[in-house]
Amino acid sequence: MSGLSPSVVDALAADLRSADYTTDGVAGLLGADAGAAFNRGLWWSALRVTERAGADQQRLAVLVRLFLLGADEPRNRVSLALPAAGVDAVLAAGVLEVTADGTLRAGLDIRPHSDGARDFLVISDLDAAQRPGPVHRDHVLGVGAASISLAHAVIRAPVGRALDLGTGCGIQALHLDAHCGEIVGTDTNERALALAAATARLNGMSWDLRAGSMFEPVAGERFDLVVSNPPFVVGAGGLDYQYRDSGLAGDALCQKLVEQVGDHLEPGGTAQIMANWIVRDGDDWRDRVSGWLADTGLHAWVVQREYADPVSYVSLWTSDAGELAEDAARRGGQWLDWFAEEGIAGIGMGMITVRAPRRGETRPPDRVLEEITGADEALTGPEVEAFFARREYLHDTSDEQLLAARLSTAPVFLEEQSLPGPDGWQAVGAAVRRPGGPGAVLGVDEVSRALLAGCRGEVPLGMLIELLAGVHGVDADALAAAALPVVREAIGRGILYQAQ
Known part of the structure; x- marks a missing residue:
């Protein structure tokens, strides 16, 4: 990647920005319908829109066709679209390539990306959908589903030092830049480090990029935040593609x-x-x-988001690499044989968030491992941060303190399940759910429903329990003993919180 010199990257950045090659610029060019179709993987309508773009959007249209739609473009159009960088320089850098008929096409993937507040440019390799045939061994992934999921889940509180382990094209480092004083990015793939450096420069950022495996490049160093989207694919230990394979078995x-x-x-x-x-x-x-965590001393929240059977898992990754049918069949068969030999029923996929104890902290490691698969229950940074805060609150708050606290119920829905019977609909279960909260659902009975409805931050929990005990004709102490575990679970799931 020696051709991606600072001067080429700077000129390319100037051209892309001046053509409004941003998330908003591209959305404005494509319009709502073609843009939605493009996001679903249907490109023809987007191509049609760009071919009909007005004179004031011709530069942007050419860039969209090249880098987002995989189209070939005449040299004269590309020259107009990249006046500062120049065609010869970007060809020499591998950003563009010459086709057999003399037209130009993208050699790298460059696309706009946004965190909701800022717009970025991300440079990576073209995926299998844009370039026929299998990707190269040192292929560098761009903006993918896993990287987006991780970016959404990362806690965005300001910190001093952050480590992006397995940085790839630098997508996580882009998001870290807004709230981290220093960013170290590592990767075993030299091509990835070169493209990450280009991504940083395209966006006017500077990261400390280091080559090496695992924690070797940061031996003896500590960080406030570590994020990693590593080559986690489970296999026999091969190293066919660096972006997915670690070389370690299983x-x-x-x-x-x-x-x-x-x-x-x-x-x-x-x-x-x-x-x-x-x-x-x-x-x-x-x-x-749990066995991985056993001797770490770390608090943890482990969430399994998906579970894949061997055939689905292998099919996903052979397709992702763009392998030819016969090669995919051969490699996939060997992969499935290894799964069978190892007695592997499937692969769990998700996120592991761990937190080191604070200085002087004495509470034992607190770990929650759960399955949360709802499409509307994706992890977000605020939810992850709130989860750990709630767990700490529960540890530090005794039952007596909890009974003296004024609690409020978060905005929730009551969901009831009923079955038809001889006397009409008969309720068989009920739960409260906090919308948007991952795993924020709690089964309730008649008493706990009334308790949650009464938690409005007005009276202490103990007084509310006494009132409910009188209404239902039960002993208040017995009701408190039964209710406190439910209250603690509701607090842990963000359904209840202490009013200020």
């Missing part, structure tokens, strides 16, 4: 990351890791990941 890479990350966290520091884990026949996935 889920050993994720295990090592979890076991070692605590040595690189400052007191109170957080690590957020995208991970895959093996689920063997008859085993509970929680037992496996």
